[in-house]
Amino acid sequence: MKNRSAPFLSYKLDVLKTASIRAANVFYRERVDLSIRELRVLRLIHDSPGILTTDLRQRLFMDKTVLSKDISFLERRGLLARSLFASDSRQHCLALTPAGERVWQESEEVGRRLEEEMFAELGDEEWRQLHALLDKALRSFEHWSSVHEGRASQVPRS
Numbered sequence: 001m002k003n004r005s006a007p008f009l010s011y012k013l014d015v016l017k018t019a020s021i022r023a024a025n026v027f028y029r030e031r032v033d034l035s036i037r038e039l040r041v042l043r044l045i046h047d048s049p050g051i052l053t054t055d056l057r058q059r060l061f062m063d064k065t066v067l068s069k070d071i072s073f074l075e076r077r078g079l080l081a082r083s084l085f086a087s088d089s090r091q092h093c094l095a096l097t098p099a100g101e102r103v104w105q106e107s108e109e110v111g112r113r114l115e116e117e118m119f120a121e122l123g124d125e126e127w128r129q130l131h132a133l134l135d136k137a138l139r140s141f142e143h144w145s146s147v148h149e150g151r152a153s154q155v156p157r158s
Contacts, residue, residue: 009137031110034103041074046100049095050093052092052094053067053071053091056094077099080094
């Protein structure tokens with residue numbers, strides 16, 4: 001049985017996420033003049049060239065309006081390009097431009113350095129274990145979510 005007196009895992013993860021994003025945003029703004037949210041869009045497009053806007057939104061769990069603004073901003077900055085999806089002209093495929101690739105590379109370097117500094121107290125094995133546990137927790141949540149699909153408003157309440 002899990003320790004019921006410990007803080008909720010989702011709370012701890014949210015605190016860590018919020019604090020680390022606030023701290024890192026300063027460094028990303030200085031270096032590439034983008035927020036972490038904008039960089040997440042850029043990173044996912046880098047990892048999935050030609051990704052459809054709808055798929056990007058689902059994978060990022062972002063509001064349609066917010067994502068649209070981020071895509072337009074990145075496009076105006078010359079970091080990504082949109083093209084019509086061949087089989088459905090209502091859809092857009094997204095890809096990084098050469099400038100977007102350069103910003104992606106620079107932001108990766110910043111991010112890796114920040115992670116090393118922020119979490120320096122974790123040894124290599126602890127880092128590997130943390131990632132393995134988080135991957136396992138994500139799979140567990142995805143399983144739970146699939147069982148409770150369509151019932152988000154009916155999540156069990158204790």
